[in-house]
Amino acid sequence: MADKKNSAEEKKDIGLYEKLAERSRAFIKEAEEQTVKAVGIAIDKAKEEMVAAGDFSHEHGERLKTFLQRDLFLSLRDVSKAEDVAKEVLEPHRVLAGIQGLMASTLETVGEKLEDWAAKLEKDLNFKTGEITAPGTLSCKKCQKKIKMHKMGHIPPCPECCGTEFHKGY
């Protein structure tokens, strides 16, 4: 008798747990959309402030903004990949199933947002000689030679073939 009661209570608890996870998912999705918007607004605000202060012209600011967005996009994509790995490691723990579902849907939303962003930035992901970028590894599109950028700076021409177009490693 007691066992039956326990299992009914347990079932109810699992149901409530799932409802809580489901509702949380909806709110997390909302929060993420706000975050992506907020990042865009923040970069614009910083840029406008610097234009007003005379740090650079509107056009120059727009150009640097594009480079910053591109680097941010790549670092966000790295983070979501790292979380994917964490999810795989957690897989055997049955107890975490609900949390995993939550993480998976969170990653999905972030992933979708990043893809939207990536589509917009696709041509900007083509790194060119003379552009500014954060540290990372660039690969020449012509000869595949890798160039390591140890600090923020202008992209040099390819030391191997003088190529001027690169992919960035991630």
Ligand SMILES: [Zn+2]
């Ligand atoms: Zn090259």
